[in-house]
Amino acid sequence: MHTLLLALACQSAALTQHAAAQSNAFSAVSAMSDTNAANASSASAAPAIAPVTATTAAAGDPAPSSGSLRPNTMAARVAACTACHGEQGRAGADGYYPRLAGKPQDYLYQQLLHFRDGDRIYRPMTHLLAPLPDAYLYEIAGYFAAQHAPYPAPARGPASSSLLERGRMLTQQGDPARDVPACVACHGARLSGLAPAIPGLLGLPRDYIGAQIGSWRGDLRRAAEPDCMAEVSKRLTPEDVAAVAAWLSSLPVPEPYAPEAAASLTLPLACGSQTFPMPVAGGAQ
Amino acid sequence: MKRLLLVGVAVIVLAGAGLAAMYTVGIRDDAAPPAYSKVASDPPEARIERGRYLARLGNCAACHTVAGGQPYAGGTAIPTSFGTLYGPNISSDPEHGIGSWTEDDFWQALHNGKAPDGTLLYPAFPFTEYTRMPRDDVDALFAFLRTVPASDQASRPHDLAYPYDQRVLLAFWRALYFKAETWVADATQSLPWNRGRYLVEGPGHCAACHTARNSLGASVGGAPLGGAMIDGLGWYAPPLTGDTATGLGQWSHADIAAILTSGVSARGAAAGPMVEVVTGSTQYLTAEDADAIAQYLKSLPASARPSTGARPSQATMDIGAQRYRQYCVQCHQANGEGSGTAWPPLAGNLSVTAPSPINAVRMVLDGGYAASTAANPRPHGMPPYGQVLNDNDIAALTTYIRNSWGNEASAVTSLEVKRARGQ
Numbered sequence: 001m002h003t004l005l006l007a008l009a010c011q012s013a014a015l016t017q018h019a020a021a022q023s024n025a026f027s028a029v030s031a032m033s034d035t036n037a038a039n040a041s042s043a044s045a046a047p048a049i050a051p052v053t054a055t056t057a058a059a060g061d062p063a064p065s066s067g068s069l070r071p072n073t074m075a076a077r078v079a080a081c082t083a084c085h086g087e088q089g090r091a092g093a094d095g096y097y098p099r100l101a102g103k104p105q106d107y108l109y110q111q112l113l114h115f116r117d118g119d120r121i122y123r124p125m126t127h128l129l130a131p132l133p134d135a136y137l138y139e140i141a142g143y144f145a146a147q148h149a150p151y152p153a154p155a156r157g158p159a160s161s162s163l164l165e166r167g168r169m170l171t172q173q174g175d176p177a178r179d180v181p182a183c184v185a186c187h188g189a190r191l192s193g194l195a196p197a198i199p200g201l202l203g204l205p206r207d208y209i210g211a212q213i214g215s216w217r218g219d220l221r222r223a224a225e226p227d228c229m230a231e232v233s234k235r236l237t238p239e240d241v242a243a244v245a246a247w248l249s250s251l252p253v254p255e256p257y258a259p260e261a262a263a264s265l266t267l268p269l270a271c272g273s274q275t276f277p278m279p280v281a282g283g284a285q
Numbered sequence: 286m287k288r289l290l291l292v293g294v295a296v297i298v299l300a301g302a303g304l305a306a307m308y309t310v311g312i313r314d315d316a317a318p319p320a321y322s323k324v325a326s327d328p329p330e331a332r333i334e335r336g337r338y339l340a341r342l343g344n345c346a347a348c349h350t351v352a353g354g355q356p357y358a359g360g361t362a363i364p365t366s367f368g369t370l371y372g373p374n375i376s377s378d379p380e381h382g383i384g385s386w387t388e389d390d391f392w393q394a395l396h397n398g399k400a401p402d403g404t405l406l407y408p409a410f411p412f413t414e415y416t417r418m419p420r421d422d423v424d425a426l427f428a429f430l431r432t433v434p435a436s437d438q439a440s441r442p443h444d445l446a447y448p449y450d451q452r453v454l455l456a457f458w459r460a461l462y463f464k465a466e467t468w469v470a471d472a473t474q475s476l477p478w479n480r481g482r483y484l485v486e487g488p489g490h491c492a493a494c495h496t497a498r499n500s501l502g503a504s505v506g507g508a509p510l511g512g513a514m515i516d517g518l519g520w521y522a523p524p525l526t527g528d529t530a531t532g533l534g535q536w537s538h539a540d541i542a543a544i545l546t547s548g549v550s551a552r553g554a555a556a557g558p559m560v561e562v563v564t565g566s567t568q569y570l571t572a573e574d575a576d577a578i579a580q581y582l583k584s585l586p587a588s589a590r591p592s593t594g595a596r597p598s599q600a601t602m603d604i605g606a607q608r609y610r611q612y613c614v615q616c617h618q619a620n621g622e623g624s625g626t627a628w629p630p631l632a633g634n635l636s637v638t639a640p641s642p643i644n645a646v647r648m649v650l651d652g653g654y655a656a657s658t659a660a661n662p663r664p665h666g667m668p669p670y671g672q673v674l675n676d677n678d679i680a681a682l683t684t685y686i687r688n689s690w691g692n693e694a695s696a697v698t699s700l701e702v703k704r705a706r707g708q
Contacts, residue, residue, distance in 0.1 A: 071616075071628060072627055077666070080652050083652070083670070084669070128669070131654050131655070131656050131657055136663050
């Protein structure tokens with residue numbers, strides 16, 4: 001429960017004083033959960049650590065799932081991750097834990113480092129990653145980057161057309177008057193990210209997107225300096241954040257969905273994450 | 286009346302004299318410091334390397350290096366029930382570190398628990414164990430620390446509750462609980478046994494966690510290495526003594542050496558604070574030293590075994606069994622034996638059968654990876670279940686694993702689970 005509370009606390013940082021937006025967000029959660037539950041049951045052949053759902057349990061003792069996960073495979077080594085992020089890192093069933101599958105390896109690696117070292121604040125992640133060295137985190141990042149689980153259909157929570165339009169405008173054109181760059185300026189015209197470390201923005205829960213931008217605004221999330229996303233987030237109003245989260249989470253994910261080639265865009269701001277070093281063998285723990 | 290007054294004055298004078306005597310005892314130096322002896326054949330490089338090894342055995346970095354921070358620059362928070370202490374900067378910086386210290390100053394700190402100016406050090410710094418280190422080891426450790434790059438990070442003041450923030454009171458604590466010691470080998474025992482005992486009782490300071498502390502934080506509250514709740518951390522350090530159910534009675538020498546050097550063993554993996562100890566310290570043990578520790582620990586007799594309390598109800602066991610089949614059986618298997626070192630056994634697992642259920646409860650709540658070591662660089666990890674299981678389920682589940690496959694331990698209450706959340 002404390003994880004969910006923290007998640008909601010992050011979210012409220014982004015959506016302060018917007019009761020309407022909050023209730024929209026909760027609707028989005030339930031919509032997302034349904035989608036994911038359906039998705040999970042349709043892919044039961046994949047190795048899974050994810051526990052059977054409470055409903056199944058109530059119906060009687062499920063058959064032991066022994067044998068579907070083999071020790072010393074990467075799927076087994078990341079069982080602690082997939083318990084929340086879903087099998088193959090396809091996203092958690094509750095609409096908050098984000099998808100990991102297919103995100104750029106360098107992006108995921110940097111997030112793991114930031115969680116472990118306290119630059120991105122989320123206690124359950126920091127606890128799990130504390131003993132793990134850089135090289136192993138890079139390997140774990142690579143595992144999830146290479147997963148290509150299908151994306152769920154977008155969750156269209158209640159959102160006014162004016163909110164969606166504002167989100168669309170910010171995504172496509174930004175707000176030059178306030179020096180807010182468009183999302184597409186860094187994340188690519190298809191919003192699929194930019195190698196090596198800028199992630200795609202589609203296929204993510206509305207709550208999660210709002211919470212991340214809110215975390216950057218409140219210094220609960222930091223990236224490598226210069227931290228371009230912190231800079232952009234602090235130029236956004238809470239209404240902007242709600243609009244962008246509503247719009248991005250309403251879009252379908254185009255196939256194929258992969259980051260654009262490195263340096264194919266000229267970034268409007270300098271981003272330290274794009275030049276972040278890879279782990280060195282025997283490097284710092 | 287006059288007589289009563291005289292008696293009163295006498296009592297006050299005597300009490301004052303008693304306190305003065307205690308204070309004097311508390312601040313005195315070792316009456317008979319061992320002769321200064323350098324190993325003549327030890328060239329400077331070898332001495333520094335030996336010091337580096339000793340720094341790892343003592344896990345100095347655990348308290349003197351923050352995660353991701355400059356080595357030995359201090360700042361690590363050490364939570365205790367008396368408040369939070371912060372490991373000071375021990376890098377070679379002359380102003381903020383110990384760069385201006387002499388070998389004698391450093392000896393004074395480790396052997397007598399005093400700063401160069403005579404300030405009494407808090408026993409969170411385990412000088413109570415380091416006092417047994419011979420001068421030559423202390424000098425080697427100092428030689429290594431002199432090579433640590435200087436950091437100008439100022440040491441953070443401790444944040445202790447009154448009256449524990451009054452350092453002068455440490456004199457009385459020392460009078461009661463500390464006596465500088467000189468290491469003496471037991472001539473009736475083998476060389477490895479003596480080496481193991483030295484590593485355990487000296488630089489390794491195992492008693493800091495594995496021996497119960499009294500209400501003033503002195504490790505005199507229970508059987509030596511008989512297991513204890515770790516002050517400030519909310520984990521239980523199991524007995525290292527020979528009890529077969531809660532201690533190392535069933536462990537082989539190889540099991541003990543394996544968990545120390547790799548973090549995993551056929552009988553269980555290091556968890557909680559021990560992960561950090563393995564990562565920062567014991568994984569660097571030479572094979573000979575790991576075996577020496579095993580030899581010494583295996584020679585310790587069983588300590589008194591606490592009562593396991595009433596048997597859990599069948600209804601609780603049934604709920605626990607059901608949750609076990611849903612969430613645990615895939616890795617830990619129906620027979621509780623796990624799979625190799627990847628998925629540790631729960632049958633006979635010390636953290637499962639411990640008098641306190643806290644380790645098992647916290648592993649289910651928060652999960653956790655085993656240590657990443659040279660021998661096991663890519664450890665498996667236990668998933669967290671605190672976000673999907675409620676307190677009653679986790680109480681039943683941990684009760685079930687504590688009382689299955691021959692395990693026998695107290696039942697777990699949902700209140701215990703509730704308290705463990707967020708610890």
